Amino acid sequence: MVIPCYNEEEILPIISVKLKAKLSLLIEQGLIHEASKVYFIDDGSIDDTWLTISSLVEEGGPFVGVRLTRNFGHQYALYAGLMQADGDALISLDADLQDDIDVIEEMIQLYLEGNEIVYGVRENRESDSLFKKWTAISHYRISALLGVNTVQDHADYRLLSRRAVKMLGQYRETNIYLRGVIPLLGLKSSKVYYTRHARVAGESKYNLKSMFSLSVKGVTSFSIMPLRIITLLGFLVFIISLIMGGWALTAAIGGDTAIAGWASTVIPIYLFGGIQLLALGVAGEYIGKTYIEVKNRPLYLIDEICRNDIQVEQKSDN
Numbered sequence: 525m526v527i528p529c530y531n532e533e534e535i536l537p538i539i540s541v542k543l544k545a546k547l548s549l550l551i552e553q554g555l556i557h558e559a560s561k562v563y564f565i566d567d568g569s570i571d572d573t574w575l576t577i578s579s580l581v582e583e584g585g586p587f588v589g590v591r592l593t594r595n596f597g598h599q600y601a602l603y604a605g606l607m608q609a610d611g612d613a614l615i616s617l618d619a620d621l622q623d624d625i626d627v628i629e630e631m632i633q634l635y636l637e638g639n640e641i642v643y644g645v646r647e648n649r650e651s652d653s654l655f656k657k658w659t660a661i662s663h664y665r666i667s668a669l670l671g672v673n674t675v676q677d678h679a680d681y682r683l684l685s686r687r688a689v690k691m692l693g694q695y696r697e698t699n700i701y702l703r704g705v706i707p708l709l710g711l712k713s714s715k716v717y718y719t720r721h722a723r724v725a726g727e728s729k730y731n732l733k734s735m736f737s738l739s740v741k742g743v744t745s746f747s748i749m750p751l752r753i754i755t756l757l758g759f760l761v762f763i764i765s766l767i768m769g770g771w772a773l774t775a776a777i778g779g780d781t782a783i784a785g786w787a788s789t790v791i792p793i794y795l796f797g798g799i800q801l802l803a804l805g806v807a808g809e810y811i812g813k814t815y816i817e818v819k820n821r822p823l824y825l826i827d828e829i830c831r832n833d834i835q836v837e838q839k840s841d842n
């Protein structure tokens with residue numbers, strides 16, 4: 525299990541007990557290996573989170589601590605954890621245990637049935653505040669509208685196979701948005717449903733600003749639709765100015781409603797406004813392309829190699 529922690533000193537003593545019990549239970553059921561661990565990633569906390577983690581490790585529990593040099597943010601802490609942790613499968617979850625750990629059995633079962641990604645999907649948000657609900661719903665709606673392909677109502681509670689983690693490691697983009705990248709791996713996946721609990725202790729580390737920035741990151745690193753909208757807008761204004769020009773011309777020729785100087789003043793404003801927006805949009809289109817290119821994403825991922833000299837079984841490699 526991989527758990528990013530930012531100022532979670534209050535919560536760690538509570539969840540470490542729960543997680544340890546969970547691991548023992550899973551080992552007893554024969555679902556996981558005895559050496560299975562919980563990785564706590566300290567994302568540059570400014571309270572005693574690291575002290576708490578290190579003492580948990582020293583006490584001999586099934587824990588591993590990883591400390592980042594500074595606060596990188598949830599997505600990066602999680603990514604760091606996924607890259608650091610070993611094991612055949614990794615489950616990522618939040619320190620506050622808002623995500624129900626009782627569906628882990630089901631997740632592992634689905635993994636054993638051959639799914640490489642198992643998404644934890646929230647069935648309801650009763651424990652969330654109205655504000656949180658509203659921001660979350662807008663986030664998913666707007667992202668979907670702008671062409672970002674994410675799993676609805678799934679945050680970062682998921683199981684990844686070793687192979688999925690390796691593939692994820694090939695994505696070198698600096699603006700990593702895990703929720704968007706993981707569906708792109710194209711591996712066999714499944715979902716488990718759970719009810720989201722209230723935070724066990726402490727406060728949410730996401731404020732409006734960080735939620736907004738996550739949303740913007742999600743959109744801008746997965747779609748160049750906003751740039752397209754500018755192009756479209758420019759085109760629209762351009763067409764409107766053409767219609768206006770035509771109208772002014774017919775008015776001037778045919779009737780006496782024309783005001784002197786109106787057409788020559790107003791029409792260029794719209795015309796050039798339109799052309800400028802259009803040009804901006806086109807330039808943006810190229811910037812968008814460059815942006816996608818610069819990220820240097822892998823174009824394909826090899827599943828299996830078939831050759832006739834040595835048959836290499838590629839279970840976890842690619």
Ligand code: UDP
Nearest residue numbers: 528529530567597598601618619728729730
């Ligand atoms: N977190 C982190 N770095 C940050 C902010 C949050 O590692 O800069 C961790 C936090 O400790 C928690 C998880 O990310 O384990 C989710 O944060 P939180 O529960 O505050 O978010 P919410 O559930 O309110 O969206």
Ligand code: MG
Nearest residue numbers: 618620622728
């Ligand atoms: Mg939370």
